[in-house]
Amino acid sequence: MKRAVEWMARNGVAANLLMVFIVVAGLLSLLNIRQEVFPEFSLETIQIQVEYPGAAPEEIEQAIVQRIEDRIAGITGVRRVTSSASENVGVVLAELALGTDQARALDEIKAEIDRITSFPVDAEEPEVVALTAQSRVIQIAIYGDVAERTLKEIANRVKDDLGSLSEISLVRVSGVREYEVSVEVSKDALRRYGLTLDELALAVRRGSLDLPGGSVETDREEILVRVEGQNYTRSDFEEVIVRANLDGSVLRLGDVATIRDGFEDTDLITAYNGQPTAFVQVFRTGDERVLDIVAEVER
Numbered sequence: 001m002k003r004a005v006e007w008m009a010r011n012g013v014a015a016n017l018l019m020v021f022i023v024v025a026g027l028l029s030l031l032n033i034r035q036e037v038f039p040e041f042s043l044e045t046i047q048i049q050v051e052y053p054g055a056a057p058e059e060i061e062q063a064i065v066q067r068i069e070d071r072i073a074g075i076t077g078v079r080r081v082t083s084s085a086s087e088n089v090g091v092v093l094a095e096l097a098l099g100t101d102q103a104r105a106l107d108e109i110k111a112e113i114d115r116i117t118s119f120p121v122d123a124e125e126p127e128v129v130a131l132t133a134q135s136r137v138i139q140i141a142i143y144g145d146v147a148e149r150t151l152k153e154i155a156n157r158v159k160d161d162l163g164s165l166s167e168i169s170l171v172r173v174s175g176v177r178e179y180e181v182s183v184e185v186s187k188d189a190l191r192r193y194g195l196t197l198d199e200l201a202l203a204v205r206r207g208s209l210d211l212p213g214g215s216v217e218t219d220r221e222e223i224l225v226r227v228e229g230q231n232y233t234r235s236d237f238e239e240v241i242v243r244a245n246l247d248g249s250v251l252r253l254g255d256v257a258t259i260r261d262g263f264e265d266t267d268l269i270t271a272y273n274g275q276p277t278a279f280v281q282v283f284r285t286g287d288e289r290v291l292d293i294v295a296e297v298e299r
Contacts (some may be wrong), residue, residue: 005016010147015135016099018113019037024053025034027064028274043099044095044096044098044102045093045094045095045096045127045129045130045131046090046093046094046095046096046102046106046109046128046129046130047091047093047106047127047130047131048068048072048092048093048094048105048109048113048126048128049089049090049091049092049126049127049129050064050068050086050089050119050124050125050126051088051089051091051123051124052088052089052120053088053098053122053124053226054088054121054122054124055087055088055120055122055123055133056087057085057086057087058085059089059225060085060086060087060088060089060265061083061085063119063120063123064085064090064120064123065083065084065085065090065092066118067116067119068083068092068113068116068126069081069083069092070093071112071113071115071296072094072109072112072113074097074243075101075103075108075109075112076105076108077096077101077105078094078095078096078105078109079094080094080095081093081094081095082095091270093131094109103130103137105227106128106170109128109265109294110128112130113126115282117256122297128143134170134283135283135284136281136282136283136284136294137278137282137283137284137290137293137294137297138281138282138294138297139281139282140158140278140279140280140281140282140297141272141277141278141279142154142155142158142271142279142280143271143273143275143276143277143278143280144275144276144278145275146276148176148263148265148276151176151276151278152173152176154175154201154278155176155278155279156173157281158280159171159172159173159280162282162296162297165292165296167215167284167288167289167293167296168285168288168293168296168297169197169238169286169288170282170284171281171282172278172280172281172283172284173278173279173280173281174267174278174279174281175268175270175278175279176263177263177264177266177268178261178263178264178269178279179261179263179264180262180263180264181231181232181233181237181260181261181262182257182259182260182262182265183200183237183253183257183259184258184259184260185197185200185256185257185258189256190254193242193243193251195242195243197254198240199257199258200242200253200256203240203241203242203243204237204240204253204255205238207229207231207241207253208229208230208237208240208242209229209230210238215275232257233259233261234260234271237254237259238253238254238259238268239252239253239254240252241253242255242256253296284298
């Protein structure tokens with residue numbers, strides 16, 4: 001160390017060049033350093049969620065949760081399995097042991113879930129995801145004495161506008177209920193037309209879905225064929241054919257049932273300054289800079 005100092009004292013140009021190099025390197029690092037609200041970390045937990053519309057918690061526990069637990073409990077690296085069953089949905093959390101390869105464990109769990117063939121017919125496809133801690137940078141409250149649909153549409157528009165910016169990659173809307181199309185039919189209507197609830201449910205299921213139709217090969221390319229028939233609005237569901245008669249007439253769902261295009265029936269009250277509110281939340285992901293995100297959102 002003494003010799004290095006002596007050498008620097010005798011060679012002032014080299015010492016000055018070293019100082020300039022250190023200053024420039026520091027400035028470049030300052031411009032590229034990642035800014036975080038809170039350090040990112042992995043939760044080492046994999047979530048399996050299955051929706052089963054109309055099912056009670058006891059039914060979900062027996063038909064979904066227990067079958068998932070039996071499948072994944074023996075996977076290498078899974079330390080503990082916890083689950084919850086509530087109305088319409090079952091959630092299973094697989095906590096991984098320290099040092100377990102999360103990507104490999106996720107693939108193994110997905111493979112085991114895909115092997116389960118005894119789920120109820122009406123259950124939705126399982127969603128298997130690795131949970132991560134996401135850092136929220138800023139939250140916007142959109143509030144006013146207006147209808148819930150108006151608030152949600154404005155919030156979604158703000159979300160789309162923010163999501164189109166290069167500095168922002170993850171935006172979510174919260175504080176509002178999910179859209180839902182409900183089909184209500186009375187016993188008198190079922191008797192009048194000689195129908196059952198199962199027949200109506202089957203008609204809705206068949207009349208509202210997207211199906212792959214195979215492929216068509218040409219000399220140059222292979223064209224994938226897909227039938228897009230998913231319904232999203234009340235008018236779409238009203239046109240679903242329930243029964244086709246021999247004389248050519250058809251009975252449509254709108255002739256039998258009352259269809260409402262609204263929100264799911266859950267108790268959710270979100271308010272700001274005493275008025276209905278929708279929140280738009282902006283998150284930081286990857287190497288995005290917190291101050292740049294805040295500046296863009298405020299602008």
